[in-house]
Amino acid sequence: MRSKRFTYKVYTAAGVYVTSWGDVVERGSSPISFSTGIDNGAGACSLQLARTVQSFGEDSDVKLGNIVKIYSKYNGATTTSLIYQGKIMTYKKNIQGSTEVIDVTLVGLVHELQQIIYRNGSAETDNTTIAHASVDPGSVIADDIMDQYIVNGGNLTIGTISTVGVSRSYTFNTQTSLEALREAKKLAGDGWYFRVNPDGTVDFKEVSATADHLLYMGRGIASMMQENRMDNIINRVLFTGSSLYKVETRSTSITNYGLQEERVVDKRVSVGSTADILMTSLLDEKDSPQVRTVIRLMDQSIDSNGYDIESFKVGDTIKVKNVAKLPLSLWDVSQLDVAKWDYAIASITETVQPIVKITYATDYIDIETSDKLPIVQARIEDVRRDLRLDQTQSNTTAPTT
Numbered sequence: 001m002r003s004k005r006f007t008y009k010v011y012t013a014a015g016v017y018v019t020s021w022g023d024v025v026e027r028g029s030s031p032i033s034f035s036t037g038i039d040n041g042a043g044a045c046s047l048q049l050a051r052t053v054q055s056f057g058e059d060s061d062v063k064l065g066n067i068v069k070i071y072s073k074y075n076g077a078t079t080t081s082l083i084y085q086g087k088i089m090t091y092k093k094n095i096q097g098s099t100e101v102i103d104v105t106l107v108g109l110v111h112e113l114q115q116i117i118y119r120n121g122s123a124e125t126d127n128t129t130i131a132h133a134s135v136d137p138g139s140v141i142a143d144d145i146m147d148q149y150i151v152n153g154g155n156l157t158i159g160t161i162s163t164v165g166v167s168r169s170y171t172f173n174t175q176t177s178l179e180a181l182r183e184a185k186k187l188a189g190d191g192w193y194f195r196v197n198p199d200g201t202v203d204f205k206e207v208s209a210t211a212d213h214l215l216y217m218g219r220g221i222a223s224m225m226q227e228n229r230m231d232n233i234i235n236r237v238l239f240t241g242s243s244l245y246k247v248e249t250r251s252t253s254i255t256n257y258g259l260q261e262e263r264v265v266d267k268r269v270s271v272g273s274t275a276d277i278l279m280t281s282l283l284d285e286k287d288s289p290q291v292r293t294v295i296r297l298m299d300q301s302i303d304s305n306g307y308d309i310e311s312f313k314v315g316d317t318i319k320v321k322n323v324a325k326l327p328l329s330l331w332d333v334s335q336l337d338v339a340k341w342d343y344a345i346a347s348i349t350e351t352v353q354p355i356v357k358i359t360y361a362t363d364y365i366d367i368e369t370s371d372k373l374p375i376v377q378a379r380i381e382d383v384r385r386d387l388r389l390d391q392t393q394s395n396t397t398a399p400t401t
Contacts, residue, residue: 003301004362006032007071007080008047010061013087015155019061021068023050025101030361032070034084034108038314038356039182041110041196045070045084049102053093056102062091067155068106072310074301081310082198083360085109110196112154113178122151131171137187139163141170142194142204145184149177159201164188168277171268189277190284193354195315203315207354211319213312215295218322220306222296222364234262234286237279241269248279253287262286284372291371293353295320299363309365317352318369 008021025048026032034045047068049056056062066088071080086106094101120127132141138161146158154177168187172180181194184204194204215221235253238261239246254260262282269275295318300306353369 003075004299005073005075007073009069009071011067011069012063013065013067013155015067018066021047021049021061024048025050029363032072032084033359033361035357035359036108036195036314038193038195038354039185040178040314041113042084042086042108042198044089044108045086045106047104047106048094049104051102052100053095053102056093058091062088062102062104064088064091067109068104083310084198085200087111108196109156109200110178112156113149113181113196114176116149116152116154116177118145118148118172118175118177118180119152120148122153128174129171131169133169134167135169136166137164137168137184138192138204141168141187142181142184145177145180146202156196156200156202159197159203161202161204162206164192164206166277169271169274171270173268186278186281187274189281193315195313197313205315207315208317209352210317211352212316213307213318215297215307215318215320216322217320218305220298220300220303221320222298224296224320225294227292227294228289229292230257230289232286233257233260233289234282235259236261237282238263239269239275239279240265240267241275242267243270244272244275246272246275246279248276248283250283250287256288293369294366295369296364296366299365302363309360312355312358312365312367314355314358316355318355318367319352 006024006026008024010018010021012018024031027048032045034042036042049062051057067085068088069085070083072083073080084106086108088104089107089111090105092103094103117128118130120130130144132144135141143158143161146156146161150157166189170183170187172183175183181202181204185192185194188204188206191207192205193207194202196202217224233253235250235257236259237248239248240263264278264282266278269278297309297312298306299309351371353371355367356370357368359366359368
């Protein structure tokens, strides 16, 4: 018998409680599995309902757009933890021999941020060009992005939005709320991030300089993998804005790894200092090899030395203690011989590291940490975004009907 139980509560898109699912098929060692990323939110979560294809609550509880909240509870505990919520994005009637089930796919509420355009109001003709001049990227820009998203019907709410303490200027033009938040994060500079929490709140915060979680080798850590990579190094940025063309270079990085240039085009940037902070943020992340560590943490329900895995969030920081002093990697010996690579795993993991991704698998989580917070989620997404920027930069302030 599993020592952790799950509850599935269903709500309408408007947040009205419908029912609880008691017939979710929980099979295998990881009946609940999903991933959550920093500067993003939870991804897809797949469930099966033990129902016939002729009668399964279609357009009632099994309805596209309904919201499902998943709670976990340890046997004997008096409290539950909300670990996931998402919208029903697809469902399938599935017949396999004599067995009938309904496959349901949920998508995290961060999906809404990608679907709602950042605009000044809720009317279809309200301005989609919004200029911010010399304001704080957190308490002003990020806060306004969330306010306008909520006005337009978004289900997420504001959690903790911190003041960055700097002034930035930027003009948003027909960007989604998610794209706008990522731009605000870049304007904030190195060490800032946002996240969508399981309870539906959005935080915009600076990474803690002290560890939120202390981990110990030999206590609940099933495995640890460290990867060093230099395939995404950038040490010179050429920035094209509105009537400006700037360059920033990291000479030491060029000496160590060779010249690797990147072109950035954003015609909505007209202030040189804004271009400077965007270039600096990109170079701070990319001018040296990335050190990525993946650690598997066992849940306290199956390992007496395990952890409360529901308490870990992306953006939290960890520190691993008691790491054995391992020899230097082969990168140092045979290929690069550059100081950045001359770290044993202990030297990296015993520093404070931010969590950039969590994969939840019921009895354990895989946490991914990095020595640097990511600026861009994926290269293909970056290419598409730049294309959209070029396509929309000539838009009028507001659309017409």
